[in-house]
Amino acid sequence: MRLFRRPVLIATLTAAVLTLPACGSGAPAGEGGTTLTITANSISGGKNAAGADWIKQWVIPRFEAAQKAAGHEVRVLFQPNGVDDEQYKTKVALDLKSRTGADVIDLDGIWVGEFAQAGYVKPLAEVGGAAVETWEGWRQIPQAVQGLGIFDGKKYGLPQGTDGRVLYYNRELFRKAGLPERWQPGSWQEILDAGAALKKIPGVTPIQLNAGTAMGEATAMQGALPLLAGAGAEIYAGGKWAGSSQAVKDVLGFYRQIYAGGLGDPKLQQEAKGRDKSFAEFADGRIGILAEGDYFWRAVIDPKVGVAPMADRDRVVGYAKIPAIRPGAGIRGQDFVSMSGGAVRVLNPFSRNPRQAWELLSFMHSAEAVKAELAGAARVTSRSDVNADVLAADPMLKFISEEVLPITAYRPGLAVYPQVSAALQEATADVVAGRTAEQAATAYRAKVEGLVGGSGNLAD
Amino acid sequence: MSTDAAGLGRARAVGFVLPALVLIGVFLMFPAVWTIYLGLTDYRLTGLAAAEPRLVGADNYVTALGDGRFRNSLQLTVQYVLGSAIIGQAGLGFALAWIMRDRRGPVRRLVEGLVLLSWILPGSVVAFLWIALLDRDGGTLNALLGTPGAAWLLDHPMLSIIVFNTWRGTAFSMMLYAAALENVPPSHLETARLAGASTFQQLRDVVLPRIKGHVLTNVLLTSLWTFNDFTPFLITAGGPEGRSEILPFYVYSTALRGGQLGFGAAVSFLILLINLVFALAYLRLLRDRREVSG
Numbered sequence: 115m116r117l118f119r120r121p122v123l124i125a126t127l128t129a130a131v132l133t134l135p136a137c138g139s140g141a142p143a144g145e146g147g148t149t150l151t152i153t154a155n156s157i158s159g160g161k162n163a164a165g166a167d168w169i170k171q172w173v174i175p176r177f178e179a180a181q182k183a184a185g186h187e188v189r190v191l192f193q194p195n196g197v198d199d200e201q202y203k204t205k206v207a208l209d210l211k212s213r214t215g216a217d218v219i220d221l222d223g224i225w226v227g228e229f230a231q232a233g234y235v236k237p238l239a240e241v242g243g244a245a246v247e248t249w250e251g252w253r254q255i256p257q258a259v260q261g262l263g264i265f266d267g268k269k270y271g272l273p274q275g276t277d278g279r280v281l282y283y284n285r286e287l288f289r290k291a292g293l294p295e296r297w298q299p300g301s302w303q304e305i306l307d308a309g310a311a312l313k314k315i316p317g318v319t320p321i322q323l324n325a326g327t328a329m330g331e332a333t334a335m336q337g338a339l340p341l342l343a344g345a346g347a348e349i350y351a352g353g354k355w356a357g358s359s360q361a362v363k364d365v366l367g368f369y370r371q372i373y374a375g376g377l378g379d380p381k382l383q384q385e386a387k388g389r390d391k392s393f394a395e396f397a398d399g400r401i402g403i404l405a406e407g408d409y410f411w412r413a414v415i416d417p418k419v420g421v422a423p424m425a426d427r428d429r430v431v432g433y434a435k436i437p438a439i440r441p442g443a444g445i446r447g448q449d450f451v452s453m454s455g456g457a458v459r460v461l462n463p464f465s466r467n468p469r470q471a472w473e474l475l476s477f478m479h480s481a482e483a484v485k486a487e488l489a490g491a492a493r494v495t496s497r498s499d500v501n502a503d504v505l506a507a508d509p510m511l512k513f514i515s516e517e518v519l520p521i522t523a524y525r526p527g528l529a530v531y532p533q534v535s536a537a538l539q540e541a542t543a544d545v546v547a548g549r550t551a552e553q554a555a556t557a558y559r560a561k562v563e564g565l566v567g568g569s570g571n572l573a574d
Numbered sequence: 575m576s577t578d579a580a581g582l583g584r585a586r587a588v589g590f591v592l593p594a595l596v597l598i599g600v601f602l603m604f605p606a607v608w609t610i611y612l613g614l615t616d617y618r619l620t621g622l623a624a625a626e627p628r629l630v631g632a633d634n635y636v637t638a639l640g641d642g643r644f645r646n647s648l649q650l651t652v653q654y655v656l657g658s659a660i661i662g663q664a665g666l667g668f669a670l671a672w673i674m675r676d677r678r679g680p681v682r683r684l685v686e687g688l689v690l691l692s693w694i695l696p697g698s699v700v701a702f703l704w705i706a707l708l709d710r711d712g713g714t715l716n717a718l719l720g721t722p723g724a725a726w727l728l729d730h731p732m733l734s735i736i737v738f739n740t741w742r743g744t745a746f747s748m749m750l751y752a753a754a755l756e757n758v759p760p761s762h763l764e765t766a767r768l769a770g771a772s773t774f775q776q777l778r779d780v781v782l783p784r785i786k787g788h789v790l791t792n793v794l795l796t797s798l799w800t801f802n803d804f805t806p807f808l809i810t811a812g813g814p815e816g817r818s819e820i821l822p823f824y825v826y827s828t829a830l831r832g833g834q835l836g837f838g839a840a841v842s843f844l845i846l847l848i849n850l851v852f853a854l855a856y857l858r859l860l861r862d863r864r865e866v867s868g
Contacts, residue, residue, distance in 0.1 A: 200831045207619050207833070225620070232624030328813050381710065381725050384814030529621025533832065543815045 147187025148467050150474050153206070154220035157196035164419055166194050168487045177477050181470075188470060200330065210234035213464040217471035218478070221271060223262035223458050227527035230265045236463040237268040242472030251479050254497040258519075263458040265527060271458030272479045273496040277407045278452045278518035279340050280433045281305070287402045288432075290315050298434045300441055300449070302344070302368055305403065309377040312402035319379045321372050322392045322404040326383040326543040331532075333539045334525075335453055336405045341365040343451035343523050344438040347573075350526040355534055357572035358559035364439055366541055366551035373546045380546045390421075397422035405436065407455075408514050412493055433510065435517060445523060454522040456496075494519065530565055537561040606846075613840035619833035627836065634840035643816060644841065647824040651801065653732055654739070654820050659800035662740030664793050667747025672777075674748075675755045686748075693745035701808035704738050708809075727810055731818035735806035743799070747792050754788035755781070787860065794856040798849060821845055 152169055156162030174190045181188040193216055195202050203225055209215030211234065221229065229235045239246040246269075252260075255273060263271030285295045291311040299305045309320035324337040339349060347361035356362055372378040382388045382395075393414045395401045404410070415424040415431065424430065436451055438444030444451045459478065465471045477483060484500045494515050495501055505512050525531060537558050544554035563569050613634055617627035638644045670689065674682050692700070707714045708726040716724050727734050758781050766776045782789070804822045812819035812827065819827070825845070829838020 204619065204830050204833070207624075211619070211624070228620035228624075231622045232618075232620045234620070234624075327815060328811065381728050384728050385710070386809075386811040386813055529618070529623075536832075540815075547815065 147189060148470055149189045149191065150218070150465075150467060150471055151191045151193055151216035152218045152220075152474070152478075153193040153195065153216035155195045155197065155199065155202040156220075157194035160196040162413065164413070164489060165487070166192070168489065172486045173474075173478055173483065176483075177474055180477070181473075186470075190474065198330070207232070207234060210462065210464070215462050215464070217462050217465040217467065218475050219460050219462055220274075221458055221460055223271070223273065223456050224525050224527055224531065226263060226270050226458060226460070227265045228529035229460075230268075230270055231529055234463075235270050235460045237270055238272070238461060238472070239269070241461040241463050241465070241468045242475070243469055245469070245472055245476075249476050251476065251481075251497065254481070254499050256498060258524075259456070259496050261524065262456045263460075271460040272475060274457045274459060274479075275493055275495040276454050276456040276519065277409060277494060278454050278514045278522055279336055279405060279407050279436060280452070280514070280518060281403055281405055281436055282396070282410060283308075283403045283432050283434065284396070284399055284401070285430055285432050287312060287315060287318060287399065291402070295432070297432060299437045301437050302341075302439050304437065306371055306375075306377065308403060309372065309375075313377060315402075318400055318402055319382070319395065320377045320402045322382070322396065322401045323369065323372055323378060324383070324389065324392075324405065325369055325373065325378075325539075325546045326388075327536065327539045328384055328386055329389050330539070331535060332389050333542055334535045335455060336407065337369075338365055338538045338542055339453045339523075339525070340405070340436050340451055341368060343445045343453065344436060344443070346438070346443050346445055348445060348523060349534065349538070350528070350531070351573070354571055354573040355562055355566050357562060357569070357574040358555040359574050362541075362558065363551050363555045366545050366554050368439075369542050369545045370551055374548065378546075383543070383546050393422040397424050399430075408493070408510065411510050433513065435521070444521075448521050450521055452518045452522040454519065454524055533565050534562055537565065609839045609846075610843055612836050613843050615836040617836035617839075619830075619835055621833075623836075630836070634837045635844070637837065638841050638844065643819070644824060646816060647819050647821050650732060650818065651820045654736060655797050655800050657732075657736040658739035659743070659796040660793060662736060663743040663747045663796045663800070664789070666740060667744045667792070668751045668789075670744065670748045671751035671755055674752065686752075689745040689748055692741055693743065697742070697805035698808055700742055701738070701805055704734070704809055708734055728814050731810045731814060735809060735818055735820075738806060738809060739800060739803065742805075743796060747796060750788060750792050751785070754785040758784050790856055790859050794852060797852055801849060801852070802845075 152173070154162070154165060154169070156165040156169075158166045158170065169192050174192065177190055178188055195205070197205075199222065203222070206215065206219055206221065207229070210219075210229070211232075221235075226235065251272070259273050259276050260269070262273040262276065263269055281299070283297055288295055288297060288308075291308075291314060293308055293311050297308065299308065305321065312318055312320035324333045326333060329337075342349060342356065342361055342365050345361035345364040347356055347359060349356050373380050373383075382392055385391060392401065392404065393410070396404050397415055397420075406414075411427075411431075411433070412419075414420050414422050415427050417423050417425050417427055438449055438451055441449045459475055461468060461471050461475060479496070481497060481499050484495045484497050485503065488495065488500070488504060494511060495504075501511075501515060505515060525535075540561070541554040541558035544557060545551060559572065559574070563572060566572065614629055614631060615627040616623050616630045616633070618624050670685070674685060705727075710716070710723060710725040710728070713726070715726060716722050762780050763776055766780050771779065802822060804826070806818070806820070807823050807826070810818040812823040821841070822845075825838050825841050828834050828841065
């Protein structure tokens with residue numbers, strides 16, 4: 115007996131083929147209502163857990179209730195991720211390339227330019243409609259922070275906030291090394307001097323300055339770029355990329371002094387999980403000085419929600435501004451420098467419900483939502499009204515927003531930047547592996563020249 | 575048979591072959607041709623070249639062949655295949671099969687069970703076991719050897735993944751050779767031994783001619799698997815600083831992480847050519863063998 119009659123078989127196959135494209139196109143269609151999805155590189159119990167919990171426990175129920183009150187049947191889903199940033203970027207790019215993906219998407223601000231050039235994201239007003247321009251929140255976001263979501267003069271994303279980089283130091287180790295427990299180095303030499311004093315304590319790595327390619331962008335943001343700013347240069351300025359300039363050689367020379375001088379752990383820079391290990395070692399009191407963003411304070415060593423919690427963080431850990439190579443030698447003649455970045459949220463231009471997606475996105479950036487997202491943690495949000503509220507409560511946040519943000523710099527949002535950054539990371543790796551600053555700078559220059567279309571686009 | 579009947583037979587034959595042809599066309603030929611085409615463009619995952627890729631001719635190939643990192647990858651891949659597929663999996667697999675050939679009972683079952691276990695465990699699980707074993711702080715090996723802080727993965731990245739891959743894949747070769755050795759009559763080996771032949775001579779003159787086909791098949795398969803294997807990425811991620819960046823990792827980091835899809839396609843095509851050389855050499859050897867024995 116035949117299992118299927120032929121027409122039945124053909125009909126079944128046809129139906130299967132026809133329904134295939136409906137799979138995997140982001141959200142399932144809500145029954146009689148609208149379904150919206152949010153995606154981010156955060157996951158409960160793992161990476162950026164607080165953000166995932168806020169979306170699931172605060173944003174979704176409240177937004178659904180608010181929509182219901184207005185007579186709309188809306189379901190919101192969250193697609194979590196807990197992978198490294200480059201993998202997340204690839205995944206989102208592939209989603210958008212195939213015109214699928216979530217309606218509201220978390221992106222690093224540095225990716226906005228290349229995503230816009232590729233046609234993966236469109237200006238907010240084009241997707242979300244007239245409601246975008248009249249949104250109340252724009253007045254609350256400082257221009258510099260709005261810049262995180264701007265490309266070619268158009269607003270592509272809503273900034274989630276910004277951050278700053280500082281030097282963290284372990285006060286107990288400083289006391290043991292005979293160093294002051296309130297420390298603010300005024301030059302690179304003073305960092306090296308503190309490192310030399312810390313070296314006398316057995317089992318302690320004096321300085322952790324991210325280096326090498328395994329750390330990826332963390333090497334640029336926490337290491338090479340703030341140092342470059344401290345040497346008076348930027349990676350991209352006036353239409354030219356930094357070549358083998360004196361500033362680049364100064365930066366690589368400083369790396370060499372740390373890693374060839376036994377003040378840092380070269381092996382840690384090469385490990386696949388080196389950055390995570392550096393967090394654990396600092397929390398264990400095995401690293402004296404560590405350059406990191408404020409992310410380290412609120413998401414890594416936070417006593418309650420950190421991945422490497424320090425119960426006595428507030429007493430033991432101090433933070434200082436990153437000094438220029440010499441007083442007054444930093445960019446714009448500054449004594450101290452920093453680098454900032456920040457995440458944005460964009461609308462998926464291929465969303466089936468772009469207007470409602472904007473409602474969801476703007477809801478996530480309302481004062482009330484942003485305050486809830488903080489949940490008592492220290493973070494410079496994008497909204498001045500919220501910052502004014504929470505500033506007073508947290509000295510670290512106050513320090514970042516009052517002392518660090520006024521002296522900070524941002525990366526260029528250009529598609530070739532990640533490759534230039536990779537070349538800079540390789541240069542630091544060369545120095546850690548024992549090459550001279552001169553050799554590493556020459557190799558770096560040759561790579562960048564190939565990337566940016568000739569030496570006419572380099573500043574040596 | 576009338577021509578009508580012949581025509582009907584042909585139509586029926588075509589009907590039978592067509593589904594397979596369509597599948598091969600859609601899932602094999604089209605992607606292959608598409609990959610070759612992409613390899614000739616400056617196509618990227620993001621940026622302007624994602625929206626409007628341009629034809630750049632052989633640029634990607636010139637860049638790859640001139641890239642020190644690609645040549646380094648190629649060199650490491652040769653080491654990796656020689657070390658872990660040919661000497662490691664095939665060699666060790668044969669040695670184990672040879673040692674176990676006359677044994678029956680619990681010892682053999684125990685050895686086979688242990689070796690098989692390494693083969694049936696998922697690669698990602700095994701990779702994490704090896705990290706736990708070789709890690710710098712808290713690794714089992716350092717605890718056993720009393721060498722705290724020895725960085726095996728950083729100081730010997732290639733050796734680490736070669737040993738890992740050997741450990742993982744030896745079982746397949748061992749099972750294959752164990753079956754192959756059943757084809758060698760013990761009386762022949764006995765005669766050779768009585769005639770004063772050394773073990774090496776026995777292997778060369780009595781055993782090898784009878785299992786040559788198995789050896790070729792085994793070496794080809796383990797080589798191809800190893801050549802295209804991505805699992806060790808979980809252990810070293812190609813590091814430190816590219817010292818274990820075999821070709822699959824190179825493609826991954828340039829094409830996917832670096833977003834250079836056109837370049838990645840070109841390198842993938844180069845890898846396909848290298849694989850073809852392997853396969854053609856194998857077919858050639860097999861044909862020679864048939865002609866000799868036929």
